[in-house]
Every structure is written in structure tokens, then in C-alpha cells.
Amino acid sequence: MASVVASVLPLHEHAMPFLAHLEELRKRIIFSILGIVVGFVVCWSFADRLFGLMQQPIIQALRHHGIEGKLVYLNPTEPFNLYLLVSLVLGLFAASPFVFYQFWLFIAPGLYRTERRYALPFLISTVSLFLAGGLFGYKMVYPASLDFLIGYGERFQPMITIGEYTKLFATIIIGLGLMFEMPILVFFLALMRVITAGWMWRNVRYSVLVIFIVAAVITPTADILNMCLFAAPMVALYAISIGVAWLVGGRRERAGVS
Secondary structure, eight states, rough: OOHHHHHHHHHHHHEEEEHHHHHHHHHHHHHHHHHHHHHHHHTTTTTTHHHHHHHHHHHHHHHHOOOOOOOSSSSSSSHOOOHHHHHHHHHHHHHHHHHHHHHHHHHHGGGGGGGGGGGGHHHHHHHHHHHHHHIIIIIHHHHHHHHHHHHTTTTTTOOOOOOHHHHOOOOHHHHHHHTTTTTHHHHHHHHHTTTOOOHHHHTTHHHHHHHHHHHHHOOOOSSHHHHHHHHHHHHHHHHHHHHHHHHHHHHHHHTTOO
């Protein structure tokens, strides 16, 4: 009997850290959702003004092609759903500092003590890159995509529904915001010795190919110009990520961390 208990105890001791890890993950996800809800509530108070900003790209694209018009809806619930989605998307950006802080709290216990001092740089860089990606999508990619699409169909009368327009807006803005987090992802992969700068450099051709494939899949249009608008920042971020991996690898070697 004693031997059976002794054989079970190690399994229990190994299972507890894993269960505690899952519990910590659940807690951080709940806190993140609560933070996004708070951001949503705040943005809901300004939903009409935020929608005015969101529709500027389509209004400018229509006027650029000599078309006077505005978004339409086919279902009475669409305007309400529009304000919900706009508030949720911008609430996510507003709550991003809190969400990324929860992510840091989740991964920090697995880092060395000397690596935990990166908390403030991590928060600044992740939030800045996320906001920069969203702004790049709003100012560059989205207007260029709309201008191409409307110009391509200028022989027809556009009737753009608010539901489809808002989904496209959310996909591009959030998608580019997440793509801009590539250097941060590479930073942690390099810390864990999953990848190195040398490996990234040796596989740069394949990585660029994958980037263009991803850009072709997520871009809202089928033209090369808009695909390049998606791919160009990703290639630049990949180059930056190589530098990040090189810095992390050099720092660990100088510190003598195996």
C-alpha cells in the first residue's frame, strides 16, 4: 500500500503546477475580458462620434470617385449592432494596456528574475505596436482598399451596408494591430531558445513567401497593390524581429544563461 501511495504522489505533485497554471490562465482571461468590457462601456458613451470617425474612409473614397452616398442597412437591428461592434473594437484598443499587462502577469513567473525587469518595456512596446498597427490600417490600408474597390466597380451604383463595412473595418484594424506584435512574439521565442536570429536570417526567403501568402489571404481585395500594403509592414517587422532575436541571444550569452 505504501508503495502505491509513493508511486502516486509524484504524479500529483507534477499535476498541481499544471492545474495552477491553468487556473492562472483562466484568471488572466477573465480579468482581460472585464477590462475589455470596461473599455466597451466607455466607448459606448461616444459610439456616435466614433462611428463618424469610422465611416470617414468610405465617405472619402466615395467622394474621390464622384459618388455622393452613405452607408445603408437592410435589417432594423443593423444600426444597433453597428454601434455595438464599433464600441467593442475601439474598447479593445482602449483596454489594450490592461490586457497586455494581464498577459505579462501570466508569463512572468516562467521568466528568470533578471528578465522580469522587462515589464515596463514590454507594456510600452506591446501597446505602442498594437495601436500603431491599428492606426496604420485606419490611415493607410483601409482607405487604399476602399478606393480600389469602389474604383473597380465605378460602373455600378454602390449600396454598402453598415454590417459588411463594419466587419471589414474590424478585420483590418484588429488584424494589423495583432500583426504588429511580431517583434514581441519573436522576443519571447528567442528568450525560450525556440528561434534564433541566425535561423530567422537563413529562412528569410521562406518567411517572406509566407508573409505574402498571409497578406494575400487576409487582404480584402485581390490586387497586388493592397497585398503589398499588408505585406510591406510585415516584412519590415520581420527584419526588426531578426534584430530583436539577435539582441536577446547576445544578452543571454553575455549573461552566461544556458
